[in-house]
Amino acid sequence: MGGVVMASTVITSHAKTLRKKDFSVDTLYHGNCVAVMTDWSDNCIDLTVTSPPYDTLRNYEGYQFDFESIAAELLRVTKKGGVVVWVVGDKINGGRTLTSFRQATHFQEIGFTVHDVMIYQKKNTPFMRSNAYTNAYELMLVLSKGGPPKTFNPLKAPTVRSGEEMLTHNKLPDGINKKRRATLKREKTLTNIWSYAVGLGGTTRDKIAFQHPAVFPERLAEDHILSWSNPGEIVLDPMCGSGTTCKMAMLNERRYIGIDISSEYIDIAKERLGKLLL
Numbered sequence: 001m002g003g004v005v006m007a008s009t010v011i012t013s014h015a016k017t018l019r020k021k022d023f024s025v026d027t028l029y030h031g032n033c034v035a036v037m038t039d040w041s042d043n044c045i046d047l048t049v050t051s052p053p054y055d056t057l058r059n060y061e062g063y064q065f066d067f068e069s070i071a072a073e074l075l076r077v078t079k080k081g082g083v084v085v086w087v088v089g090d091k092i093n094g095g096r097t098l099t100s101f102r103q104a105t106h107f108q109e110i111g112f113t114v115h116d117v118m119i120y121q122k123k124n125t126p127f128m129r130s131n132a133y134t135n136a137y138e139l140m141l142v143l144s145k146g147g148p149p150k151t152f153n154p155l156k157a158p159t160v161r162s163g164e165e166m167l168t169h170n171k172l173p174d175g176i177n178k179k180r181r182a183t184l185k186r187e188k189t190l191t192n193i194w195s196y197a198v199g200l201g202g203t204t205r206d207k208i209a210f211q212h213p214a215v216f217p218e219r220l221a222e223d224h225i226l227s228w229s230n231p232g233e234i235v236l237d238p239m240c241g242s243g244t245t246c247k248m249a250m251l252n253e254r255r256y257i258g259i260d261i262s263s264e265y266i267d268i269a270k271e272r273l274g275k276l277l278l
């Protein structure tokens with residue numbers, strides 16, 4: 001494998017080197033994620049939670065986004081049964097670019113299982129279209145490598161009703177629902193549509209994070225981290241921006257690795273994570 005080309009920023013005193021000439025955990029790297037990951041061994045990451053630049057919506061230091069190389073490296077470094085959560089939206093300009101669909105298809109073509117296509121619904125959204133409904137969602141592609149996810153810790157919510165009710169228990173091809181009295185469960189597994197408030201207080205309370213133009217909600221990152229990984233496992237964000245995934249990994253006792261091409265954003269992430277150590 002080639003050498004690491006960019007400098008790494010170790011931000012915590014307890015950073016541990018896993019392998020020689022490999023990567024350090026609890027570390028933020030400044031650089032192109034493809035070049036940084038190139039030096040890592042195969043099958044070393046449990047979970048990735050990330051969000052790429054959306055089309056040409058924003059200019060990140062003029063960098064040309066190389067989606068296919070990033071997808072290939074993510075496949076290589078993910079452990080068998082590991083998961084990549086890819087949060088993506090389309091540019092809307094006249095019509096939708098459908099980049100998110102093309103990326104989903106590409107992930108499948110190179111060998112990922114598209115385990116789920118989840119929806120990130122924004123409870124409040126400032127964008128308005130005069131000739132269409134206000135866009136209030138992005139996709140969360142849940143991709144697994146080499147079979148189904150090795151970890152699934154389903155998040156639950158309390159059921160609205162409680163007590164007993166006549167419940168359907170046997171729907172045969174004749175279409176007749178048989179019902180019997182049964183006790184309602186106290187909680188149920190969430191659906192694959194997750195809603196979050198966005199903006200200050202919703203996305204995060206860290207004011208400094210908003211110096212980055214496209215932060216995703218802390219709870220979104222946390223919900224995926226809890227669902228698809230266990231304490232002590234390695235969580236990567238190869239385009240970590242303000243460091244949301246790294247922060248939530250750290251708060252949930254996972255080991256984090258963050259990479260960003262922008263030194264300005266790495267500095268924001270470093271400041272956010274540094275506050276957790278105070």
Ligand SMILES: C[S@@+](CC[C@H](N)C(=O)[O-])C[C@H]1O[C@@H](n2cnc3c(N)ncnc32)[C@H](O)[C@@H]1O
Nearest residue numbers: 032033060214215216239240241242244260261
């Ligand atoms: C949508 S933002 C991620 C925001 C992040 N989820 C957060 O909550 O702050 C995408 C990030 O990708 C970074 N980026 C773009 N191309 C990159 C590359 N090749 N390697 C590493 N980072 C890259 C940008 O600098 C930007 O911060």
